[in-house]
Amino acid sequence: MAAYRPVAVPACPKLGEKITQDTLYWRGYKTPVQIKEFGAVNKIDFSPVPPYNYAVTASSRIHIYGRYSQEPIKTFSRFRDAAYCATYRDDGRLLAAGSEDGSVRLFDVSGKAPLRQFDGHNKPVHVVGFLSDKYRIFSGGDDYSSSLWDIPSATEIVSYSEHTDYVRCGCASKVNADVFITGSYDHTVKLFDARTKGSVMTIEHGHPVESVLLFPSGGLLVSAGGRYVKVWDVLKGGQLLVSLKNHHKTVTCLCLNSSGQRLLSGSLDRHVKIYSTTSYKVVHSFNYATSILSLALSPEDETLVVGMTNGVLNVKHRKPEERNEKFQKKRQPAYRTYVKGRTYMPKQEDFCVSKPVKRVLRKYDKLLKSFESSKALDAVLEPPIMLHTPEVTVAVMQELHRRGTLRSALAGRDEKQVNLLLTFVARRVIEPRFTPVLVTVADMITDIYQPVVGQSAIVDKQFLKLQEAIGKEIDYQEELLEVLGMMDTLFATFTKKRDIHLEENKSNGLTETIETNRN
């Protein structure tokens, strides 16, 4: 004797992104906080020491924000013109920034006036940074040169003019205190050693370089420019390791997460993509409202800050991890007696008698089991089911159709229920997975309620909506067929005049196009 079989709701493979560990991890941010800056945010830099404040460079100001502060806790506004690239030193106590007038300024984080000012560039300085020995600063300017400055004496140590275009990005090696790299609009990335007079290595990126990054190990170099993010092996003499083309506009900024396992890139196409640094595959991506100019990730990935071209600073904080302590506290003595014996582990010679599992049937299944068709249909027309799981509603309709009782279940409904039914049908009938069933349902509804058309304005309106929806879909399908026809002609002209291949391509092309169109 068989048990009752519940209605099988066809599971539809979810299109789009798959849920992976990465997705879950990167989704674990709260809703972002938006802060309006005065101009395009060109640099965000996190202080390397707690409490991990971050410096935001926008327009002629440098704002320092605390972790949860909406207002800047400190502002450096002594720039006559735009400021660029405010960067923290490794100990988080000094801050260097370039400016439009060609000077590089050094600030104490606790002070207000600049400690030092390095003049030498005669064009705006877009990139500054500390070497890892903490006492030297490198800078790159629009005068095609990159210079090295001594902090104590405020003098220029050396200046390289090897680039043939604006120098717009740079990075210092964390392993070697003498090595830094700069990227320029002349499509190259140059690696300099402060002990030599010229560049040590030149890497041809192929596009104006917007951002460069060295891995903590110093062995790998990432450059971004144009739509490409390229990873180079420095130790192998600048060999291209991988070239990533996942953005469809210029990539403007790069960032590594604190563990070094993930690489983030922001682009003018409003996306932040996260790559795995082992497979160099995109594991997650974020969408933003406008083009992205800068991004930064705090240690432990606690905060993700993204700066946009329209001056909006988007700050995302990680959700606190859920604790399970609550459940442990709940355990009362009464409960303990209830679970007595549950923790007993059966011994080898014990004979286990399993209790039959009690099956819980859904409401519609219970009704179907007792052949109450109308009530079963009512049960799945309730808004929560109808709106969130339309596949259940359709599966029950199909089951009723199988049992031959769909018509009687649909019949005898009042204005409100018919309205509900028609709303559902009109909205879902164009979904390919529901179409076969809902067409039958629509057919039956029109059959049954034909005599009462004109008696209720609401129902009439829904009928018109349904008609409109179906009409639109037909037009759409016709258009698709036209496109298919055109494509067939194209395929026919492109492929060699071999019968078999023609057949094959035709069918393959056909299925592919249908799929893409449905997506």
Place this chain on the structure above:
Amino acid sequence: GPLRVVRCGGSALRGARAVFSADSYLLCAAGDFVKVYSVSTEETLQLMGGHAELVTGIQLNPQNHMQLYSSSLDGSIKLWDFMDGIPIKTFTVGSKLLALYTLASVEDSVFVVIPKKGERDTFQLVSVKLPKGAGQDLEAKELSVVLDDVGASPKQIAFGREGGYVVSVKEVSLQVYFFKRKLLNRFSLRAVKTKGGDNQFSCVACHPTEDCIATGHADGKIRLWRNFHHRKEYTYSTLHWHHDIVMDLAFSMEGTRLLSGGVESVLVQWHNESSCQKDFLPRLGSPIEYISMSADGALCCTLHTDNRITIINSNLRFSRSIQGLIKSRDVKTGLVVDPRTKALVMNGEPGHLQFYCLQSDQQLFSLDIVQRQYIHEAGLKQSDLVKVAFSAQGTWLATVEEREEVTDPELELKLWFFEEETQSFKLNTRINTPHDNHITDMCFRDMDELEDDSLILVTTGRDCVFKVWAMVEDTDPEAQQSVSWSCDFVGSYHNYQATNCCFSEDGSLLAVSFEETVTLWDSVTWDLKCTFCHPPGNIRNICFGRLTCSKYLIGATDYGFLCCWNLLTCALEWSAHLNVVVLQPDPLSEHIAAVSWLSKESSLFVFKPNEPRPIYIQRNLCKEKILLAAFVPRDEPETTGPEKYLWLRRSQLFFLTDTQELMTLSTKPLEERLTPSSKQLAVEESLPVTPFSLLLGKHRHQHSEEDIDLGKLVVQNKHEQASPAVKELLHTPAHVLPSASFLCPIFINSLLISKENKSAEEVADEVEMESEKTEDDSDEERDVTEMEQEDTSHMELLGEITCKLSKSQEKELRKIRKMDYSWISAF
């Protein structure tokens, strides 16, 4: 000997109501046989054969509850001792017997339904006086008509309280005949079919203690008639739950409950007619055909249309079921052999796939493919299985189910993976609408290698394409399953409907037939290699040759041609004019069996593709049209047998006819019955007598053999000999075994492997004495058993005994020789 067609797969259990004996046996009419089941273990204890045609009625002898009357269409009534399975008497009546009834109050007569002489489709209930004679075969000529114009079904007549009256229903009239008063009352219902009502009677039952008749009707109503002694003042009340015809009714022994069943496959228990209180036992699986109650009222059993017996407790709890081969009306899946279990696989219950073990005549299991609630209602279009294919190793199973719709058929292709842990198939991939129209054929690339990438599935459809499905590995390590199936290639040929597909033995070529044309495709690049055509007529079947004949492709057209193409020369090798219905290659040899259908007879041709002359022809194989055939590999290839039947050595050929009879071909002589169930029966049949004597016989025999080759006594040898004895011990039902303390030493001794011959001898002596005693006790019974064994003759046991005859056995054998075997010829 000549090749014989043997029916197998058991018979329908639907001839008559089952009967419970007083001591928990269940007796059933099964085709020409009467089967005795144990209610507690579901085992078949006896298979009583002797009737030449369908058994139509079985009733216990009211005077002796160990005896059973059975009637058959062959015109004879037999009295059986069903405990031992022997016929006691045969009464020949002369005309077809359609139903049998007995009454406790009438000692020397039984009631049967016979066709009225000279009139077609008119039947009468007669009482047959059974003569008391000495012989076994007696003629019963004293017939007296009780009721005229009765229904042909045994359900349409019932005997009332204490045999005081008999009720018969037919169409819309009910007649009651009172024996004492010799009064016949007739009542009629309105014949006109009212709105939603159909007054036709379908069955009748009588209350055991009151004057009350329950009748079932075609519209699902049950009427309870009272006061029917009066022609005018009779009354009836109506109970209505069934939505379709009431198939059978039964009162409980006290008459407090009424059971009814029908096509809904729900057993309904009515408590009280006035309150309409009722209980249900739903989802019994298939329509209920007969309901019967045991004499003590503790059990009830229902016979179903799908060859199943369900035993139900008195509190309406499902107890157990006995399942035979389900013969569904339309075996769309064909006969498929499961490579793993060698079981025949075909449509079973609606939406299920049945795995039927030929050796044990048992359903191994039923796999639910459709996985939806089956609604038992006539006229509903429900999804059913249409195609089944196994991969070569049996690890993958592909099934296609379809549901006929007004617009497009609802199709689903499912791929199942065999899980070693659970030992069952698990759904791996479900593909909705694999084709836009019906799927006509499906096959796996049949390669024995375990390479997974070689496994592909091809389906052909009426939507003019064939599709190739391949396994895709999911690279995501967190995915629930590592592989799934997806479409790899879609091929078509001039927009013709694809009808058949077949892979060559090495898997390199795929043949797909498109209406009149056979196309050959390279299975790596999916290039069209060449086409064959033999107009006029569409291709009906195709298959590749195997082994030495792998360069040939065989095709049969529906215009009556069998063609053989050579794949190397791409030319027609030979063709023959033959209307081939079934084309079945043997998977283990190069032989191909073709079954033709011409002028109402099926003929079998067996040939090798390399020569046009068939190596075996059997004309007039059977009268029915053969729809399907399958070669089932034998467990062990036969080494003996005539040269002529070489092609039957490694596999056995099974057919399914359009009357759903499963048949096979046998080279064995007539005496060696091939009914596989009898093999199993052999041991059990003998058990009620002295199961132990068999055991001892074997033991004794072993012992004597040991004496002979004592010199080269090998440990293993002993083990081998001991094992059947142990096996027998273990397979004997516990309730017929002697006490354990008695068995223990023998059992232990049979396991010993050391030189303790002496002790073994001692035990054997003891045993011998004991066995002689038992033999003396049950001499007569013993005869019967031995005879049964002779009959089945598959018992190697008997063979062993006869080769070394002890005195007592010699005596027995002489007795057997004296026995009358005439009834065996009925087989």
